[in-house]
Amino acid sequence: MLKLAAALITGLTAMGGWAVVTVKDLPEYVVAGRQYTLEFQVRQHGRTLLNGLHPRLEMRSTQRDLGSVAAVPKGQEDGTYTVTFTAPAPAPAADGLVLTLQSGFGNSELHLYPVAVVASGASRPPMALAERGQALFVAKGCNTCHANSDLSSRPDNTELTVGPALGSRHLPSQLVIQKVKHPASETMPDLRLTDAEAAAIAAFVSGERATTAGEASGRP
Ligand code: HEC
Structure with a gap:
């Protein structure tokens, strides 16, 4: 078990290392047309906050590619970035907005669970x-x-x-x-x-x- 983990980590390190991406305030849902700013941190091997990266946020609904936005460093805070995006029009039922953060460190990326998009003026009951x-x-x-x-x-x-x-x-x-x-x-x-x-x-x-x-x- 431990050997396998070590081998996996060695493999990934050879590919450029691995990092843990942590989103600060994850929205439960987004309102169409409204602007959101996501803050996140990137930690090499889960520990070391990484500066100087060029992360990107990719947006997708089930079939459509909705493009990507560059993130910027958040002031002087180590390893901390923000990215601002506008929520797209509400997708057909059950569809959500799929957000992926490319950390900019090797191949490390974080795919989030789809976020529900509601029409402006609407809201959603809180998640369980x-x-x-x-x-x-x-x-x-x-x-x-x-x-x-x-x-x-x-x-x-x-x-x-x-x-x-x-x-x-x-x-x-x-x-x-x-x-x-x-x-x-x-x-x-x-x-x-x-x-x-x-x-x-x-x-x-x-x-x-x-x-x-x-x-x-x-x-x-
Ligand atoms: C960088 C890797 C890493 C990340 C990220 C991480 N963990 Fe862990 N976690 C570990 C390791 C390694 C252990 C076991 C040894 C230790 O405590 O150091 C552990 C132990 C635990 C345990 C105790 C398990 C047990 O059997 O007693 C829990 C619960 C846990 N983690 C939950 C979480 C949760 C929830 C998150 C996210 C908020 C998280 N961990 C993020 C590496 C990680």
């Missing part, structure tokens, strides 16, 4: 906690180091087995919160998650699936 956690598990870069069999329709990202696989065995939510807020690790970074983000990710990693209609809410 574990659903939100699933989107964040990808957007924060957890999936770069941790495989997770609970991810449904997982965006096609490189998955290194740097950290233990999650999903098959569900960890208590408190433990997950503790770990993400205070990794105390030489490998796992502190990605500066907010309490709300940590709680959503913990709901997902602990196996608490979205409470769907008919399912008792508030179950332990």
Whole structure:
């Protein structure tokens, strides 16, 4: 297992290294025609914030390529970039806006879960906690180091087995919160998650699936 991980990492390093891309405030949905600014950080090997990159945001709806926008460094903050885009017209039902961040470091890129686009004036009910956690598990870069069999329709990202696989065995939510807020690790970074983000990710990693209609809410 460890040997395999080491071999994978060596292979990727030869291809230009690997990086963890972490999106700061992931929108739950976007409103057509409105402008959004995404902030994100790029960490080589999940640790070292990388300056001087030329990242890009690529936008796509199911069939259509919607072009790409260059990101710019955010002031003097190490390894931090922002990119501004305008949400396209609402796509046909079930379609979402597919965002991909090209980190500009080797081949490293991050495909996000499709983001729903709503017509201007419309809104959407908030996502269920574990659903939100699933989107964040990808957007924060957890999936770069941790495989997770609970991810449904997982965006096609490189998955290194740097950290233990999650999903098959569900960890208590408190433990997950503790770990993400205070990794105390030489490998796992502190990605500066907010309490709300940590709680959503913990709901997902602990196996608490979205409470769907008919399912008792508030179950332990
Ligand atoms: C750069 C790689 C890396 C990233 C990114 C990363 N982790 Fe980890 N994670 C590890 C490693 C390595 C371990 C195990 C050893 C350790 O703690 O150092 C670990 C351990 C854990 C554990 C404890 C697992 C157990 O079996 O007890 C949890 C839970 C966890 N990570 C969740 C997350 C979440 C959630 C994220 C995203 C917010 C994340 N990790 C991001 C590398 C990573």
